[in-house]
Amino acid sequence: MDAPAQSEQLDRIDPLDLDPSLADATEIARRLEADAHLGLTAAEAARRLAAEGPNELRAVRPVPVWRRILAQFNDPLIYLLLVATAVSLGAWLIEGSQGLPVDALVIAAIVVLNAVLGLVQEARADNAVAALSTMTAASSTVMRDGLLTTLPSTQLVRGDLLVLGEGDSVGADARLTEANSLRIAEASLTGESSAVTKHPRTLPAPAALGDRLNMVFKGTAVSQGVGRGIVTGTGMNTEVGAIASMLERTETHPTPLQVEIGHIGKLLSVVVIVIAIVVMLTIVLVQGVSTPADFVTVFLLGVSLAVAAVPEGLPAILSVILSIGVQRMARQNAVVKNLKSVETLGSASVICCDKTGTLTRNEMTIQQLLTASGRVDVTGVGYRPEGDVRQGDAPLTDLCLRYEAQLVLGAGSLAGNAQLTEKNGEWEIQGDPTEAAFLVAAAKLEGTTGHMARFDRLDEMPFTSERKMMSTLHQETSDGSLRIFSKGAPDILLERCTFLQVGESVVPLTDERRQRMLADIQALSAQAFRTLGVAYSRADENTAPLDEADEQGLIYAGVVGIIDPPRTEVTPAIKEAHRAGVRVVMITGDHPTTAARIASDLGIVEPGAPALAGADLDLLDEPGLREAVRGTSVFARVSPHHKLRIVDALQANGDIVAMTGDGVNDAPALKSADIGVAMGVTGTEVTKEAAKIILVDDNFATIVAAVRGGRVILDNIKKFLRYLLSSNMGEVLTVFLGVLLAGVLGLAGASSETVVLPLLVTQILWINLITDSGPALAMGVDPEIDDVMARPPRPINERMIDLRMWMGIMSTGLVMAVVTLATIDLFLPGGLLPVLDPGSDDLTVARTAGFTTLVFAQLFNTLNSRSELTTAFHRLFVNRWLWGALLLGVLLQVAVVELPFLQAAFGTASMDTVHWAVCVGMASIVLWAEELRKWILRARTRS
Template identity: 65%
Template sequence: MDPIGTVAHPWSEAPDGLAARLGTRLDAGLSEAEAERRLAAHGPNELAAEPPVPAWRRFLARFRDPLVYLLLAAIAISAGAWLAEGAPGWPVDALVIAMIVLLNAGLGFVQEAKASSAVAELAKMSAVTSSVLRDGVVHRVPSRELVPGDVLLLAEGDAVGADARLAVATALRLQEASLTGESAPVTKDAAALPADTALAERRSMVFKGTAVAQGTGRALVTATGMGTEMGAIAGMLEATGDEPTPLQREVGRLGKVLGVAVVAVAVVVMATLFLFADIGSLGDAVTVLLLGVSLAVAAVPEGLPAILSVVLALGVQRMARRRAIVKRLASVETLGSASVICSDKTGTLTRSEMTIQRVATASGTSRVTGVGYVPEGEVLAADGELPPAQRAEGIVVLSGGSLAGNAQLSEDDEGGWEIQGDPTEAAFLVAERKLGVHERRGRRFERLREIPFSSERKMMSTIEVDHEHGGERVLIAKGAPDVLLRRCSHERVGMALVPLDEAARARILGEVAAMGRDALRTLGVAYRALAPGEEEAGDAELEQGLAYVGTVGIIDPPREEAAVAIAEARRAGIRVVMITGDHPDTAARIAADLGITAGSEECALTGRDLDALDDAGFDEAVRRVSVFARVAPAHKLRIVDALQAQGNVVAMTGDGVNDAPALKSADIGVAMGLTGTEVSKEAADMILADDNFATIVDAVREGRGIFDNIRKFLRYLLSSNMGEVLTVFLGVVLAGHIGLTGADGALVLPLLATQILWINLVTDAGPALAMGLDPADDDVMARPPRRLDERVIDGRMWSGVLQVGLVMAAATLLTLDIHLPGGLMEGSRDLDNARTAAFTTLVFAQLFNCFNARSGSASAVHALFTNAWLWGAVALSALLQVAVVHLGVLNTAFNTVPLDAGQWAGCIAMASSVLWYGELRKLVLRSVAAGRGGDAGRRGSAGAGA
């Protein structure tokens, strides 16, 4: 019998009895086979989501758009006219428009599917995991694979993966605000409770979606998925959609503004034609209506939302390959605007690999080279090789510190080194290898017992058997130097023990102080030989009369790549602030080494210092100081809020449960992927898979590049569509001046509706999407962050859009005039030939505009061949245009005729005027910017301007 549904009130049962009813064991958990069977029977441990929308419905959803409604109206109008005229031949116009509608819908559907797939893959990379006991072995499994009967192991920082009954709880406290609204952590224990205990009072239960704030525990999973208390709440909630990002809102506003403006223009054009042109037949009226509809469709980049989603999703995938997992697409557009990065120290700015750098003994101070856990380096005296006495003392210090610890150092199959246990203890293991001594436990020494470390004692001791000295017992102690000195009566000098006088004590304390000034953490090592049977004495008695051996100075070394990244962040106008719980001297030293501050003389402010400030003083401190140490979670949150109030876009890193509020409050919360807790990962917008500060700066660079690319394809789409609108509008208004009149004043249009729709199909989606894949400009990090009030499409970009649109229209209409009899220049071609040439000129003008639009002020030849996708998209569009001009079936569909070589050359030459005008305009802009000091030029050259 499956256990689901058999446990009505698990908090009221004893853990042993409940385990039996659930078919599991508290000391071993389920077997892997049984866990798989239950997972198959009950499904994944997930809250119910809306059923996936079938592909056919998502495809049909592409037609729920006002612009598509216009196209469908155009199909109906064209088909109606074809029927009214007796249905001669095929309704070519209606069929071509229908084909374009289907192709546009298909492109949008594919792009949307790719974006969704990219986000889904990233969600898998950042999935929440849980520790469970199966077959007596601890496993870390995705929380979605938890099943009833699993034995859940809880530790500080874990997100609880399912509802579970506690069997063991050690100082266990949980944050249950997400479930009960209780803001303070709730203390838990394993005692049974009455069956009618209210949810908030069920101290023997832990619940899915809550977080372990403190302590450890072992619990039996009693409910998963929608059977949990969180699932019960979720079942009562109505589904809500995602809030659009600022960029999406602006693009939405843009679409509405363009839609209204262009529909107005289309109505004006149609009204003008009906009033002043000779509409002599139903066909003429249909032509005017189709033209108006096509104008409205052509002017609005209807593929923009899909292109935007794909570009953001592809950018997020590139970030993931660089070890930055962005959970929300919305964060991408914010990253490029980051003006302050608040970073933790340990593991992010430093290697998180404690390293002994200095050893002070009676014979002198030695330095240890090399960093991290790779045992490569040397132990050297100030003037070179260690004298014998100093080497002997160093061996006792480093080997003694290794023995008085529980860490392990091992080499993996690929030649890398890793530790198990406390990093500080591992530092001794690495340093003794640098001295040429391999780990002595198991070779020479065997542990009898341990007197553990505690925060009150500030030391630990072990009692070892020395097999090389006839089984002699020796006590080895490691701890705070001042604590050890109070228990010492002698000092090790070379191979001898001498009484520890006041002068020696003062010397040792002076060495400790010197290391402290250099931001080194200090630990002392002492020992004494024990008389036979003395190891059975009490702890306090054993840890007396010790011989002091020496002091080591330890530091978590800064990452070399972090210093480079901080320098790049400074160049990009981004301020870096260190916020750490570490000692202020250590924080100031690391900050100076990395270039966060000008020098170590710049002090760090502590949490106590901040508490002493009023609001105005706090605001000024946050504005001025770049290093904060010994801070509490409330301080972190307050610092982030103050920076945001000063107008900054703040990225905040964190790894613990207590970092979650600040991560949530920051504009970009960044969690550590290796050392971060599940709660911090859940609260964050981005996860660093390598816990490296340099990855944040890489992500900012990527974010800036993505934002620049968004502006590039917006500039391209808007200016190209503006060219289409102005071509038709000015062609109608200036028809008499360019020879665009039919016999007896009949209505003649510069472009047909199907041709306008073809231009949109061929030149919009492919080149715009390829432009969104442009590599970031070289100087993307050489300009200040984007201001909060800076619009995606500013006045200068709108000016450029209008100017380029006018040049396109002029080139297209001039091509018409050159080919047609009459007008400004006398031509000799017929209307179909002239219109085909104009049609081709406008297509190629837009393809030239691809290169023009890649920057607001940099020349088109700058980084001309860095985007192979763009060249491919342009080549494909050009081939399609050749096909529509020279293939008979497409000639019929789009009312085109073949062009000779001379006409092709003329069309391309006229189209290139867009590029030449763009180059001239940019040259003027660069000259003006240089005259103003170059700031605007630097911004524009990176694609920020228009």
């Protein structure tokens, strides 16, 4: 297309819809009515700022306090408890409003306590997230009225002339007009670990975000060089803003725990109504009701049993247990923003993670060095100059190889602009990470840094994308001689070399030697190393200033292999995740070869496993993508929408997905995942906002530890559900069977009342008070009993209370009812069992014994409920809170039986030693019966 035609086409395009990378910078300036040399005037910038708004992302509206409070009550179990409160209050009014409506007040207090716990935890998480946020606002340098001006980045407008220098944060999207050795770190946006070299030339065709080399983007950073550009997008009209918009449109899903508790709440609602109706009808049909007082008694019993069937402590206990689990995770550097999110990690079947900064250190490191005399390995990772330079497994003793290694590392360090400094014991870099890698490696080889100190820099030819190399001119302080040091793409550098360094000698670079050097370069590239060659030459006094003619006839010194190394703690963490049946998937913007190498080193995939690139994903429809993600664990060169598609495809396959990340490009996928995990140190604010969990230490191993913690919490939730429901079932079956079999048990003949009950209403409420709270709460903080990482994740369609658990709940409840009624029968004449002490006991004593047996049976049931298969005697004494709750329960029961004022309130009578021994012995049958059931289940599991 010729220039007039192109200009005519641009005139028909609104600047906001124009891809600036495809248009000439001069044309972009014209369309934005900007000056590419002097910038905007202050008045025009102020006008645009008022019209377009500040350069910031649209803030998430804070949730009003009243909505946060109401959200705590948005739970089916809470609805059920509120109904139970209303029914209990109605029964109290019907009974004559005598005393306080204790039951209604207790349930209401539990509902309020649950809401308070939820609000407190959310506030704690908000404070922790705020503490992780940076407290300083970013600033930018622009030309205003022809003068350099530094201002807050929020005041940038379209048309501003942005001036960039090394170390600056890019404040807005801009089309470059000038670039001198400009390299931009775009990992937070694209996931690419290496800095990208920029230039101002117009691109010939549309390109992916990471390949728009004439553009700079908001949220990235200048690692080297200088440049200028015209701001083309601010706020939500930047690439970061586009991701933020995608984030707003991304739906969040309820956690598996929320789904399961909702299911349990609905199920219990039906069960409660059925229990109340069946029991009341049974009493009416079996015993008959003739007076209004009898109707009130039957109604109160129905209500009491309905309340007994509902584990009213469940929401509060659930919140307390999750809160304790969250506090434990916070001590392990994981901040949980929502209580119910912690359990989701325990159910996760896939952990999707970014490579750069999550699995790797985001610290470029030289690991290998190849010269004419052989290979050298550099130990140690990151920017801390700890490690050494070795020849294989042995110290570097070959003098020729040592000299060559010193030359490569020293020359590579001098031909750069990075700085390595120590501050408070921490090592930091300024400048390009690749150049810093030379400084770190040079510090590991004794004597190299001292040789570098002998040279003073005189001139520099910066790196350009055309030349793919840079050179510096130095003078040796001892004799005044001049040296040119060069580094760059090894194949390009070799073309400019005519000599080769061999030990301390310089020999001609023959074709055979050149081919051998090229083979070395290819060998490093095949191992996913980023390669940089190093060369040098002697110069004369007329060399300065440097030009390209001086970069000929160089002496080739060698090539280094650079990689962003994996974190040392990641490999064992991945191994532990695999042991737990959790698949780890790497999703990165890096090159497929590099991604596959890192994934193989970490144990994510077997060596040789391929990576699927973003371009391949674009060719797949949704069914094809769902099939692809089943067998692929490495995805490379992906964009934000690819990450989102991968997460959605995994979820469509039935996986519970945890997604980790630190860059803006990770945020939409983090929000869509079942559990989003953001990095607290390197993570952007957009990412932290989207995530449900934030890792303070950016440590992947913390995620796996959180998976273990989540599974322990899930186990503990199942423990107290098993305990509460089986104990409550014991109460319901005791009353139901006691009424149904009143004549057989001797209850009917022991009283003149029309309605004879095995337990009084007040006794049922007492049982709920002392057995449904303390022991259940203590079980919620139980340590790990079974090896939770030795089993696969819980399938997404598996009920927390499955058929086997329901069978256990029913069988335990039935045993409780049988031993309770049998105890009553032992102390009443006319029943099935022979009376232990004829003539000495009445209905009050027998009922007290049954009441006590049921309480003790539920206390024994706490030991049963700690595991579905493991014996109760395994790690019996590890939970001191549980034993404290059991002791308290025993003391309270003794008090309610033996203290006169409590006897009057709860209809009990004192018992002698025989009675107490019978109660304990009968109650223990629950423990032995459950041990037998577990033994049978273990035998079936083994077979």
